[in-house]
Amino acid sequence: MSPSPRLAELAGLIDRLGDRDGRHPGWLPGLTLSRASAVTEPLSDITRPVLALIAQGAKRTVLADQIYDYRAGQYLIATVDLPLTAQVTEAPFLALGLPLKQHLIAELLLESSSGARDEPDDSGVLVSDASGDLVDAVVRLLRLAEHPEDFAVLAPAAEREIHWRLMNGPHAATVRRIGLPGSRVALVGQAVRWLAERFDQPIRIADLAAHVGVSVPTLNRHFRAVTAMSPLQYQKQLRLQRARVELLAAPGDVAAAGYAVGYDSPSQFSREYRRQFGAPPGQDAARLLTTPAAEPAP
Numbered sequence: 001m002s003p004s005p006r007l008a009e010l011a012g013l014i015d016r017l018g019d020r021d022g023r024h025p026g027w028l029p030g031l032t033l034s035r036a037s038a039v040t041e042p043l044s045d046i047t048r049p050v051l052a053l054i055a056q057g058a059k060r061t062v063l064a065d066q067i068y069d070y071r072a073g074q075y076l077i078a079t080v081d082l083p084l085t086a087q088v089t090e091a092p093f094l095a096l097g098l099p100l101k102q103h104l105i106a107e108l109l110l111e112s113s114s115g116a117r118d119e120p121d122d123s124g125v126l127v128s129d130a131s132g133d134l135v136d137a138v139v140r141l142l143r144l145a146e147h148p149e150d151f152a153v154l155a156p157a158a159e160r161e162i163h164w165r166l167m168n169g170p171h172a173a174t175v176r177r178i179g180l181p182g183s184r185v186a187l188v189g190q191a192v193r194w195l196a197e198r199f200d201q202p203i204r205i206a207d208l209a210a211h212v213g214v215s216v217p218t219l220n221r222h223f224r225a226v227t228a229m230s231p232l233q234y235q236k237q238l239r240l241q242r243a244r245v246e247l248l249a250a251p252g253d254v255a256a257a258g259y260a261v262g263y264d265s266p267s268q269f270s271r272e273y274r275r276q277f278g279a280p281p282g283q284d285a286a287r288l289l290t291t292p293a294a295e296p297a298p
Contacts, residue, residue, distance in 0.1 A: 003056070006135045007073055011055035013142040014094040028141075028155060030099035035092070041288075042087040044241050044277070046196075049100040049178060049189075051166065052076045052298045053130055053138060057093030061086040061298045063125050064228035070127045075134075076298050077126045077171065079178055080189040080226060081196065083237035084125070084298050096138060097298070102186075104163050105179030122184065122225035125298075126171045134165040187212050188226040191219065195231060199238035200262035205231055239263070240276045244284070251285035 003011065018033035030048070036057070052059075058071035062085045070076050071090065077100065078084065141158035144151045166175045177183040190212050195203070208231055209219040223231050239261040246257040258269030258281075273281045 006139055007055055010135060010139050011094045014055055017145055032097040034095045036088045038091050040088040042085050044085045047078045047082050047084045047298050050078050051098045051100055053096050055094045058090035059086055060089045066228050068125055068127050073130055075130050078298055079124050079185050081192045082124050083241055086298055102178055108164055109179050124226040128170040137161040137165055184222050188223055195235050199235055240273055247281055247285035254281045
C-alpha cells in the first residue's frame with residue numbers, strides 16, 4: 001500500500017534534511033531526524049520524554065519486558081526518562097523525534113477549558129496511529145527548516161500545535177498528565193531524575209520516596225506502572241547503559257568501566273552486563289565498534 005501524500009511529503013523532507021544514515025540534530029533544541037538504509041542492531045539509550053514519528057520503515061522498542069512495534073504512519077511517546085532498547089526492523093527508515101515539553105503542555109492546559117475524559121494509560125511508553133492533523137503539523141515544521149529566516153519566528157507555533165494534537169489524540173489523558181505537577185507521570189519523572197543523579201551510588205528507596213513525598217509502597221506502585229520496573233532495576237539499567245558508553249571510549253578497560261558506574265565487583269559487573277546486552281563487556285564493545293552505527297532509541 002502506498003503512503004498517503006502527507007506521509008510521503010514527510011518522508012521526503014526528512015530524506016532531504018538528513019542526508020546520511022544516523023541521527024541528526026535539528027533546529028529546535030532536541031529535535032532529531034533519523035534515517036537508516038538497513039535493518040540495525042538493537043541499541044540502548046536513556047530516552048527523554050519524546051514524540052517519535054515514523055515516516056518510512058518500522059522499528060521495535062523494548063522497555064523491560066514490554067515490546068512496542070510501530071511503523072510508518074505511527075508514533076511512539078515516552079512520557080518520562082526511560083532506558084529503552086530499539087532497533088530498525090524495516091528499512092529504508094525515516095523518522096522524526098521531538099521532545100515533549102512539560103511547560104508547554106502546562107501552558108496549553110491553562111489556555112484551554114477542556115479536559116481529557118478518558119482514563120490515562122499508566123505506561124511510560126505509548127504507540128498510536130498518527131492523525132492527518134498531527135502529520136500535517138510536523139510537515140509544516142520541517143518545511144520551515146528549509147527556510148531558516150522563517151524558522152525562528154514560526155517554528156514555535158508549529159511545535160505548540162504538535163503538542164496540542166497529542167493532547168487531544170488517542171492518549172490525550174496521559175499526555176496531559178505530563179503537564180500536571182502532581183500527576184503520577186510527574187512524580188515518576190521526579191524520581192527518575194533523582195536516580196539519574198545518583199546512578200553510581202548505593203541508594204535507599206526510603207530516601208527516594210521521601211524526596212518525592214510519598215510512601216515506599218506508593219512509590220513502588222507508581223514507578224512500576226510507568227517504567228515496568230522497580231527503582232533499583234531502573235538504577236541498574238542506568239548503570240549498565242552508562243558503562244556501555246564508557247567501554248566504547250575505552251574498550252580494553254572493563255574493570256574501570258564497572259567501577260565508574262558503581263560496581264565494586266568486576267565479576268558481578270560482567271555477569272549483569274552480559275545478561276543485559278547478550279555478550280561480555282569487552283566482546284560487546286568490540287562488536288559495536290566494528291558494526292555500522294545503529295539507530296538510537298526510541
